[in-house]
Amino acid sequence: MSTSSDSTPFAVRDCALISLADGIKAQTLREFRTALDKVPAGSIDHHFWGRLLRPQFDEPEYNNDFASWAYHALHDKPLAERLSMVVPTDFDDLEGLRQELIEVIEERLDESEFVPWARADQQFHFLQAQIVVFDTGLRFANPAELCPYLTQLSTGSIYYHFIDARSRTPERSDDFSTWLPAFGEEYAPLVRALSALDPYFSSLKELRQNLVRIFSACCEEVES
Amino acid sequence: MSRLSDEHLQQLLDDYTAVAGREVIQHLRQLAATLKGAKVVHVNSTREGGGVAEILHKLIPLKQALGIDAQWEVINGQAGFYQCTKGFHNALQGVPVNLPEALLREYERTNAENAETLRSALHDADFVFIHDPQPAALIQHFPEHRGKWIWRFHIDASRPYRPVWKYLRQFVTGYDASIFSMPEFAQPLPHPQYIIAPSIDPLTDKNRELPPHEIEAVRQKFNLDPELPMILQVSRYDRFKDPIGVIEAYRLASRQTPMQLVLAGGGASDDPEGDAVLSEVRQAAKDDPNIHVLLLPSDAHLTINALQRAADIVLQKSLREGFGLTVSEAMWKGRPVIGGDTGGIRLQVIDHYTGFLVRTPEGAALRIRYLLHRRDLLHEMGERARRFVWENYLITRHLREYLTLMLALVNGSQDRIEVGM
Numbered sequence: 001m002s003t004s005s006d007s008t009p010f011a012v013r014d015c016a017l018i019s020l021a022d023g024i025k026a027q028t029l030r031e032f033r034t035a036l037d038k039v040p041a042g043s044i045d046h047h048f049w050g051r052l053l054r055p056q057f058d059e060p061e062y063n064n065d066f067a068s069w070a071y072h073a074l075h076d077k078p079l080a081e082r083l084s085m086v087v088p089t090d091f092d093d094l095e096g097l098r099q100e101l102i103e104v105i106e107e108r109l110d111e112s113e114f115v116p117w118a119r120a121d122q123q124f125h126f127l128q129a130q131i132v133v134f135d136t137g138l139r140f141a142n143p144a145e146l147c148p149y150l151t152q153l154s155t156g157s158i159y160y161h162f163i164d165a166r167s168r169t170p171e172r173s174d175d176f177s178t179w180l181p182a183f184g185e186e187y188a189p190l191v192r193a194l195s196a197l198d199p200y201f202s203s204l205k206e207l208r209q210n211l212v213r214i215f216s217a218c219c220e221e222v223e224s
Numbered sequence: 225m226s227r228l229s230d231e232h233l234q235q236l237l238d239d240y241t242a243v244a245g246r247e248v249i250q251h252l253r254q255l256a257a258t259l260k261g262a263k264v265v266h267v268n269s270t271r272e273g274g275g276v277a278e279i280l281h282k283l284i285p286l287k288q289a290l291g292i293d294a295q296w297e298v299i300n301g302q303a304g305f306y307q308c309t310k311g312f313h314n315a316l317q318g319v320p321v322n323l324p325e326a327l328l329r330e331y332e333r334t335n336a337e338n339a340e341t342l343r344s345a346l347h348d349a350d351f352v353f354i355h356d357p358q359p360a361a362l363i364q365h366f367p368e369h370r371g372k373w374i375w376r377f378h379i380d381a382s383r384p385y386r387p388v389w390k391y392l393r394q395f396v397t398g399y400d401a402s403i404f405s406m407p408e409f410a411q412p413l414p415h416p417q418y419i420i421a422p423s424i425d426p427l428t429d430k431n432r433e434l435p436p437h438e439i440e441a442v443r444q445k446f447n448l449d450p451e452l453p454m455i456l457q458v459s460r461y462d463r464f465k466d467p468i469g470v471i472e473a474y475r476l477a478s479r480q481t482p483m484q485l486v487l488a489g490g491g492a493s494d495d496p497e498g499d500a501v502l503s504e505v506r507q508a509a510k511d512d513p514n515i516h517v518l519l520l521p522s523d524a525h526l527t528i529n530a531l532q533r534a535a536d537i538v539l540q541k542s543l544r545e546g547f548g549l550t551v552s553e554a555m556w557k558g559r560p561v562i563g564g565d566t567g568g569i570r571l572q573v574i575d576h577y578t579g580f581l582v583r584t585p586e587g588a589a590l591r592i593r594y595l596l597h598r599r600d601l602l603h604e605m606g607e608r609a610r611r612f613v614w615e616n617y618l619i620t621r622h623l624r625e626y627l628t629l630m631l632a633l634v635n636g637s638q639d640r641i642e643v644g645m
Contacts, residue, residue, distance in 0.1 A: 013645075016255055016628040019419040021410035042639055055421060055571065055616035121382065121566070125407035127419065128639070130632040134254055135645045154247045 007182035010146055010175075012138040012153070015131050015160040017053045019046070022126040028117040029074060032124055033105045041094035043128040044101070048088045049163050050129045052204050053155065063201060064088075066101065066124075073118035079108045087200050089166070133160060143183060143190070147219045150212045155204040162207060163199055176211075190218035233289035240286070243426045244620040252620065255627040256290035258643045262630070263371070264294045265349040267342065269309065269358035271298050273490060273522035274460070275422060275549040276355050276378055279619070282425040286623055297342050299359045301334040306496050312357040315388035316381045317464060317544040323388065332361055339365035351630055360395045372633045375402040378422065379546040380567035382408045401633060405547050405568050416637065418629050421571055422547040423622035424556060424613070429525035431556055434533055442530035446486070446516055453483040453596050456535035458528055458550045459542070461489050461501040461519075466541045466564065469585045471508045471515065473541065476589035481596055484514040488531055490522045532557050536602065537595050541588055545569050552617040555579070555609035560602055562591045572617065578609040 022043055026032035036044075047065035062068045062084040071080035082104050091097040109115065118124070136157070140146035153161075161175040169178055177194045180187040193214040199207055228236070241249045264287060268276050280296050287294035301309075308327035315321040339346075339362050346352055346362070350371040354360060356378055363373055375396050381389070381404075389411065396402060401416045410417045424431055443450060455474060459465040467487055474485040487505060489498075502519060509515040520527055532538060538554035540563045547568030551561050555578060563569035565581035573579040580591040595602045635641040 014251060014254060016251070016624055018625055018628040018632055019407075021404070021407045021417040021419060023410065023412060023417070055621070121408070123408070125410070127407055130628075130638075131640050132255070132628050132631045132635075133640065133642045133645070134258070136254060152247065154251050156251060 007142070007179075009139040009141050010179050012136045012140070012149075012157055013133055013160050014136050014154055014156040015133045015164065016156055017050055017129045017131050017159075019050065019054060019127045019129050022128055024126040025123045026126075027120065027123045028115050029076075029079075029105060029109060029112075030115050032069075033102060033109065035124075035126060036098060036102055036105070039126045040128055041098065043126045044094055044098055045088075045167065046127055046129045048097075048200075049159075050127070052163065053159055069118075069122075069124045070116075073122035073124065074116040076108070076116045079104070079116070082108070087198075089198070089200060092172070094167075131164065143180060143187060143215065144219055144223070147215045150208070150215055153208060153211075155208070158204045158208050158211070162211070186222050187218065189221075190214065193218065227288060228285050233285060236285055237289045239427055240620060244614075244618055248620050248624075252290060252624055252627065255624060255631065256287075256292060259627060259630055260291040262292050262350045263348060264292055264351045264353070264630075265297060265342075265345050266294070266353045266355065267297045267299060267346075267359045267362065268355035269299050269301070275547065278425070278428070278430070278549065279422060279622070280355075282428065282619055283623060283626070286619065287626075290623075290627075295345065297345060299334070299338040299342075299362070301338075301358075302330070303496065304330040305334040305358075309358045310496050312388060312392065313379060315385035316357070316379055316392075318383045318385060320385050321388060323391075328391065335359065335361035336365060338362060351633075354399070357392055360392060363395060363398045372400045372630075373398070374629070374633070375399040377402060377404055377409065380406075380409055380544045381411065382406075382567070384411070401629070403629070406571065408567075409546070418625075420622065420625045420629070421568065421617065422549060423617050423619045424549055424552045425619045426556060430529050431553055432529070434526070434529055438526070439530045439533050442527055443534050445527075446518060448486065448516065448534065449484055449514075452514065453481070453536045454486060454534055455483060455537045455539060455592055456486045456488065456531055456554075457539040457541065458488045458532065458553075459540065459548075461498045461505060463497075463501055464542055464544045465489075466543050467501070467505045468508050469543075470539055470541050470588070471505070472585035473539070473588035473592065474515065476586060477592040477596075478514070481593055482514075483592075483596070484516065486516045486518065486531060486535070488516075488518040488520055488528060490520045490524065528553075529557075532559060535559060537562060537592055539588060539592075540564065540569060541582065541585075542566060542569060548572070552613050555606075555617075556613045558603075558606035558610045560595060560605035560609055562588050562595075572612075574612070578605060578612050 024035050024039055026035045062080055067080045067083035070076050070083055086100050088097050165175040166172050177191045180191050197210055237249055266280055270277050284294045284296045308331040311321045311323045352373045353376050355376045397414055403418045403420050404410045405421050407419050457470045506517055509517050532554050538559045538561050540548050540551045542564040545567040551563055551569055551572045554561050561573050561579035563573040565583050573581055575581045582588045
């Protein structure tokens with residue numbers, strides 16, 4: 001196995017989210033469209049990704065809060081389906097994602113004979129989150145050392161290193177993929193496998209299982 | 225509340241590790257590390273009865289076990305004070321209640337007196353959590369408070385009766401943050417409004433595993449028929465819990481399917497209306513031998529546990545509900561819940577997955593009959609309900625969010641807070 005003497009160890013961090021009410025709400029689709037223009041970008045991010053760390057049923061019909069609301073409160077299934085296929089990893093930044101959401105809603109407003117509305121007790125309430133990040137103190141010098149520990153990574157750590165990393169790293173990539181190239185070409189297949197892992201359709205526990213599976217397969221190959 | 229020995233506190237964390245998992249407890253330890261020694265005071269208005277007291281009974285020792293200097297104080301008042309705060313409770317859930325000036329003055333006087341009693345504890349605290357409207361006015365008497373003051377509001381205030389909210393708002397605006405159980409309950413305020421759902425404690429007498437003979441003993445004690453399907457609602461005798469609607473649902477459902485209904489509730493010491501509602505419920509139950517209206521003492525936790533385990537289906541047909549701990553309690557025991565489509569019940573009952581959400585007695589009756597005829601689905605939903613509570617509504621998640629909030633408050637208002645790095 002090749003190792004890189006100048007590579008830095010992988011520092012395992014963990015995080016916890018706390019949700020805050022934005023104080024912005026919408027009862028009709030038009031109000032929702034207007035609100036989307038003015039909510040902080042962090043709020044849009046939270047309604048796509050933050051839900052992974054919030055209490056939620058782990059087999060949701062739709063995988064972002066906007067699509068769920070369109071279905072359950074507006075009873076607009078076509079809109080729910082379209083919003084559900086707005087995949088945040090397809091966009092370079094949150095502003096691009098915001099514009100796409102607005103496009104989808106404008107299109108739906110154009111084709112609707114009346115403005116879809118929700119009951120007063122089913123309004124959409126925009127949330128955002130504060131994230132508290134802390135160092136677990138765990139360090140792994142190379143992928144072979146990290147691999148057996150992956151099963152014990154908390155869901156907070158999975159979120160931090162796999163989801164949150166995409167918004168804070170210049171490469172817009174997960175932390176593992178940023179770290180692995182220092183260990184040589186033999187880990188290139190692992191980086192490719194990680195990039196093919198779509199976090200949008202998984203719970204954090206499923207993501208952890210997938211990470212364990214592809215890390216284990218690659219590490220075995222390298223060792224052999 | 226006396227502090228447990230260090231040995232007991234350590235044992236407490238070990239006990240939770242067995243239920244919630246090592247990863248969860250390790251996460252709590254790491255979050256709490258930078259809060260070690262912080263002085264935290266929780267204040268509410270009753271030591272027994274009601275969900276807030278139940279949560280604090282375990283939240284305080286858990287915080288202590290993590291190295292936080294946590295304590296719990298209770299304010300005291302006379303009958304007029306509780307009459308006023310019950311009026312707040314009703315008004316904040318949307319009932320038009322005009323509170324006489326004399327009651328409001330009694331509320332303010334009681335808070336002033338309690339502020340003096342608690343002065344040293346609250347003045348020195350790093351964090352003060354004030355639960356619900358009863359002690360909300362305490363903050364007026366600490367204009368230069370040192371620590372962070374947080375108002376924790378537990379009820380469904382999505383559409384409050386505005387004059388009463390306007391009165392309370394003058395006190396609430398002075399806090400550094402507030403906490404609501406759902407975003408729908410949040411009100412415009414000049415400080416951050418955090419969203420934290422309540423939780424249940426899996427290790428208390430109310431929720432721990434029970435051997436079959438203890439369940440049978442409770443069945444016998446209340447003359448419940450072991451051969452008849454049993455539906456149950458556990459809650460205070462309060463109109464917002466709609467006990468009369470539950471009796472209507474039972475009557476509709478039992479026309480074709482014989483069954484028994486148990487309404488089990490106690491009073492909270494800060495609820496002066498319970499007796500009147502109980503009397504209405506007894507009147508509605510009349511002489512039906514299959515309706516059992518039980519008035520239980522506030523410490524009848526084992527009895528409630530046994531009743532929930534003896535039940536086939538649990539109802540929580542509330543008309544307004546901040547959260548409804550009894551929903552998660554029943555789900556934790558693998559029972560599907562038929563709940564009112566309102567407030568915090570929606571967080572717990574995922575319609576058609578962990579139970580059913582209903583708006584009318586007819587809706588409740590339909591779902592009762594459906595589940596009693598589809599035992600396979602009843603058990604499947606019950607299993608999903610238990611797992612859902614395990615993942616989301618145990619006290620360990622609640623504690624994690626409190627710790628996160630405390631770290632967020634001491635580190636300012638930025639989106640990202642890095643601690644110990």
